[in-house]
Amino acid sequence: MKTDDDTYLRLENLVESLRPLPREDLYYGYVIPSPDMDPFVHYMSGMGYLVSWDIAEWVRESDIPKNHLAGSEDKVFGGWLRDGHRAKSRYSVKWSMYNYPEPPTRYMHELWPDTIAVHLLKDQEKWIHTLKYFNVTSTLKPSKLYHIP
Structure with missing residues (x-):
């Protein structure tokens, strides 16, 4: 799994969400466009x-990634x-992965218990609020x- 450094990942919820999913050809996350x-x-x-x-092994071996490196x-x-032609098993866990609720955008909602990941924790106050909410x-x-503080 790849996450940004400003993302709080709740591993237990992640593991539970993965249990019923296929173990091969899997691509899992929050689909864009939102x-x-x-x-x-x-x-x-x-x-x-x-x-x-x-898929991780395919990325390592395939020429496709080696020849396409520019962009986000x-x-x-x-x-x-x-x-x-990979990732035939795709799962979006939108609403369980979301941006921090400030400032308001269409990619966020309030913190909630079924969260897998909270993104855009850009400062200490946002981290503190998020970790307190989840009793971490x-x-x-x-x-x-x-x-x-």
């Missing part, structure tokens, strides 16, 4: 997407899969090694 729910239309958002191991990584990656830090003991 208004579309059909995962076969374009490509998965760069906030985070996952491919099965056979998520769009380029989706083009590789299209041109290589509630059991951590205070440390002298960091300062969190």
Whole structure:
């Protein structure tokens, strides 16, 4: 799986969402363009997407990726899969992967329990709010090694 460094990924929810899915030829994420729910239309958002191991090996071995490197990584990656006739098993988990709810956009909604990934955590306050919402830090003991307001 590839995620952006400003994405909070909830591994337990990710694992549960993957359990019923195929283990081969899989392309999983949040389909772009955002208004579309059909995962076969374009490509998965760069906030985070996952491919099965056979696709990862194909990327390593195929000449298609080596010859098409220019452009935004998520769009380029989706083009590789299209041109290589890969990823026949595509799953969009739109609404479980979304942008942080500020500023308001069509790619976001409020934080909610079924979240797999929250994107655009560009500052400390957004990270703190997100981690508090999901009770990630509630059991951590205070440390002298960091300062969190």
